[in-house]
Amino acid sequence: GESVGLHLPTLSVQEGDNSIINCAYSNSASDYFIWYKQESGKGPQFIIDIRSNMDKRQGQRVTVLLNKTVKHLSLQIAATQPGDSAVYFCAEKQEGGNKLTFGGGTRVLVKP
Amino acid sequence: DTGVSQDPRHKITKRGQNVTFRCDPISEHNRLYWYRQTLGQGPEFLTYFQNEAQLEKSRLLSDRFSAERPKGSFSTLEIQRTEQGDSAMYLCASSLDDNGYTFGSGTRLTVV
Numbered sequence: 001g002e003s004v005g006l007h008l009p010t011l012s013v014q015e016g017d018n019s020i021i022n023c024a025y026s027n028s029a030s031d032y033f034i035w036y037k038q039e040s041g042k043g044p045q046f047i048i049d050i051r052s053n054m055d056k057r058q059g060q061r062v063t064v065l066l067n068k069t070v071k072h073l074s075l076q077i078a079a080t081q082p083g084d085s086a087v088y089f090c091a092e093k094q095e096g097g098n099k100l101t102f103g104g105g106t107r108v109l110v111k112p
Numbered sequence: 113d114t115g116v117s118q119d120p121r122h123k124i125t126k127r128g129q130n131v132t133f134r135c136d137p138i139s140e141h142n143r144l145y146w147y148r149q150t151l152g153q154g155p156e157f158l159t160y161f162q163n164e165a166q167l168e169k170s171r172l173l174s175d176r177f178s179a180e181r182p183k184g185s186f187s188t189l190e191i192q193r194t195e196q197g198d199s200a201m202y203l204c205a206s207s208l209d210d211n212g213y214t215f216g217s218g219t220r221l222t223v224v
Contacts, residue, residue: 008152034213043116043203043215044155089154093210098168099145100205100213102154 008087010107019077021106023090028071030092034100035064035075037086044089047075052095077108085110114138116216118204124222125194132190133219137206141214144187146179147203148172149218155203161187194223 013019025033031052036044050057050064050073057064063076073090087107091100117136125131137144142163147155158177160168163184173179176194181187191198201218 032210036215041217041220043118043217046212046214091154091213098143098160098162099157100155101157105152105154 008105008107010109012109012111013080015082015110015112016079019075019080019084019108021075021077021088021108023073023075023103023106025071025073025090025092025103027092027094027101028068029094030101031095032093033064033066033073034091034093035062035073036089036091036102037084038089038105039086047088080108080110082110082112084108116204116206116214118202118216118219120219121217122220122222124224127196127223128193130190130192131194131221132188133202133204133221135187135189135204135206135216137185137187137204138208138212138214139185141206141208141212142184143207143209144181145205145207145213146187146189147205147215149201149203150199155215158189191221194221196223199223 034049035047038044048059048064061078065074087105089105090103119134144161146158149155157170158173159179161181176192179189203218205215207213
């Protein structure tokens, strides 16, 4: 399949270990954040979201942390599996706005 | 499956030809978005509809691009006089107000 990103930062992780993917955002007016997973040849797949009135949100095997003070967002994946190999994007939405603005993406490679 | 559908999945066209892509959003979603993604980059916003009204357009959307959502359901994106720089993945997303931003699988356009 076609590669989503050829020159992205890459995180290599051993199967079963935890992964942490980081994202810095620049717009202090952003109030909504989403993490997406994108596999080759596919569209972005929603993983988890968080609003600015929260600093942590958990899903199945995933946790998103939001630090508004330093404008930093992270995605933690517990017990990483081969199927987690993909490119991960953070996206932000400005308060009162409608569109999502995406970060540059991080490729996660899970080693068996 | 009631996700976002895009057609065609792939399109190869000669420079100068016109192309049209279709997006069928999730049926209850009132908002529809078009994004463009090139290799190694996150999706970039092109335009946004609330029901049938086109409320925002990016500067990326040149005069050769036009989008419609005539009945507030499906949408079309037309590119006239295609150029090689138009080669990209064109992604459609939909949401119910500010919730549930869901992407389709995209249309991969190659201009030769």
